[in-house]
Amino acid sequence: MNILFVTENEISQQLGGTDRITITLSDEFSRRGHRCYLAFCRNSDHPDKCSFVDTVLLRDSQESEQITDLLQIALIDIVVCNLVDINYKRRILPLLYNATRGTRAKVVACYHAMPGEDLLGNRIDNIFYRIRTKGNLGRNLKDLALAILPSNLIRTLFRKKIEAKYRLMYDCSDLLVLHTPEACAQYAEIAGLPLDKKFEAVGSALSYDTFLDEAALASKRKEVLIVSRMDEKSKRLSFALRVWRLINESGKYDDWNLRIVGGGSDLNYYIRMSDRLGLENITFEGRVADVAKYYREASIFMLTSAYEGWALTLTESQQFGVVPVALDSYVSLPAIIENHKTGIIVPDNDLRGYANEVMWLMGNDVAREKLARNGLVSCRRFTKEKIADRWLSLFADLLENKTEQ
Numbered sequence: 001m002n003i004l005f006v007t008e009n010e011i012s013q014q015l016g017g018t019d020r021i022t023i024t025l026s027d028e029f030s031r032r033g034h035r036c037y038l039a040f041c042r043n044s045d046h047p048d049k050c051s052f053v054d055t056v057l058l059r060d061s062q063e064s065e066q067i068t069d070l071l072q073i074a075l076i077d078i079v080v081c082n083l084v085d086i087n088y089k090r091r092i093l094p095l096l097y098n099a100t101r102g103t104r105a106k107v108v109a110c111y112h113a114m115p116g117e118d119l120l121g122n123r124i125d126n127i128f129y130r131i132r133t134k135g136n137l138g139r140n141l142k143d144l145a146l147a148i149l150p151s152n153l154i155r156t157l158f159r160k161k162i163e164a165k166y167r168l169m170y171d172c173s174d175l176l177v178l179h180t181p182e183a184c185a186q187y188a189e190i191a192g193l194p195l196d197k198k199f200e201a202v203g204s205a206l207s208y209d210t211f212l213d214e215a216a217l218a219s220k221r222k223e224v225l226i227v228s229r230m231d232e233k234s235k236r237l238s239f240a241l242r243v244w245r246l247i248n249e250s251g252k253y254d255d256w257n258l259r260i261v262g263g264g265s266d267l268n269y270y271i272r273m274s275d276r277l278g279l280e281n282i283t284f285e286g287r288v289a290d291v292a293k294y295y296r297e298a299s300i301f302m303l304t305s306a307y308e309g310w311a312l313t314l315t316e317s318q319q320f321g322v323v324p325v326a327l328d329s330y331v332s333l334p335a336i337i338e339n340h341k342t343g344i345i346v347p348d349n350d351l352r353g354y355a356n357e358v359m360w361l362m363g364n365d366v367a368r369e370k371l372a373r374n375g376l377v378s379c380r381r382f383t384k385e386k387i388a389d390r391w392l393s394l395f396a397d398l399l400e401n402k403t404e405q
Helices: 017-031 063-073 086-100 124-132 137-148 151-157 159-171 181-191 214-219 237-250 267-277 292-297 312-319 351-362 365-382 384-404
Strands: 002-009 035-042 054-057 078-081 106-110 175-178 199-201 223-227 257-261 282-286 300-303 323-328 344-347
Touching: 002 017, 002 086, 017 035, 017 312, 017 384, 035 063, 063 086, 078 086, 078 384, 086 106, 086 159, 106 384, 124 137, 151 159, 159 181, 175 181, 175 384, 181 199, 214 365, 223 237, 223 292, 223 312, 237 257, 237 267, 237 351, 267 282, 292 312, 300 312, 300 351, 312 323, 312 365, 323 351, 323 365, 344 351, 351 365, 365 384
Parallel strands: 002 035, 002 078, 035 054, 078 106, 106 175, 175 199, 223 257, 223 300, 257 282, 300 323, 323 344
Antiparallel strands: none
């Protein structure tokens, strides 16, 4: 099978979960003998070496010819569209779909985000911080409006525009894939679409091939870990910092440390907030090459995102025996964590409840190690081999239906 991945940027794991998913799947497909290609819209500073047969930079005004040539020369069977930004989707998706009509190729559009996340605002003080630091003014004013106005009013005023935006991926694909059936239903509801056979659900493959040995759980450090892009609107690390203040104020866990790994536009915002809150035993590590090292050492993982599509960091933490504590802020979460069995789910926005759960884990070694062991088993549902099997089965069904038509 010849498979073309289409992305916004040249693939780099440092750019986030969508790139890691693309790398994992393309490498596994290639290992099985399939030929994978990549078409991308912009270069990356530090692209990763991947197993693509060929890569193509799509150039403005030349995309249509480039896509058509690649489809014909490489005899592409499946196009996997991993575009995220709506502007790229509007420009590239119709070209892909039109170019594949009358050919064997099928277009699979992947929606890796949480349906409706673009209708959520941002923390107001972060909006003004971004404006002061020369962030995109139009985007920040939009976030301000979304933060102030009721969501029902937004949906009423912009219903047609919202539906058109979400229908684009549905209309310009042969299959629309999200992470869970619940996410599919949420997407269909926002788009005003029937939840039909064009929707499919596939979880994300694990980021690593290795799992922590259970024997190493006993030597874990008294460390709480956050691995995240420094982006307040989506990742909401301000909530995590306020949780850590409550833990500091308890005075019971002064021998525990919080490590925050990752870079991004809001890193200085969080450092300043940490100083303002007077937080102790906290370290900002910045962007690092070897994140696995931090997972191996940590005991507890914190996820406080306002929204996620899947959150690869949750399964990454489970792979390394780090017990995840997550806010119930997105529909795919229960597919990863079974509450108080493979991690802990806290009601969204429950600051005190979140701090209490983290402190309970800190003070209960037996329970913490039990949850860690359960997580080590549970996350194996998402090995790259199992997830690749699911994808290839979907591809085969698509091509069979194409032949029958």
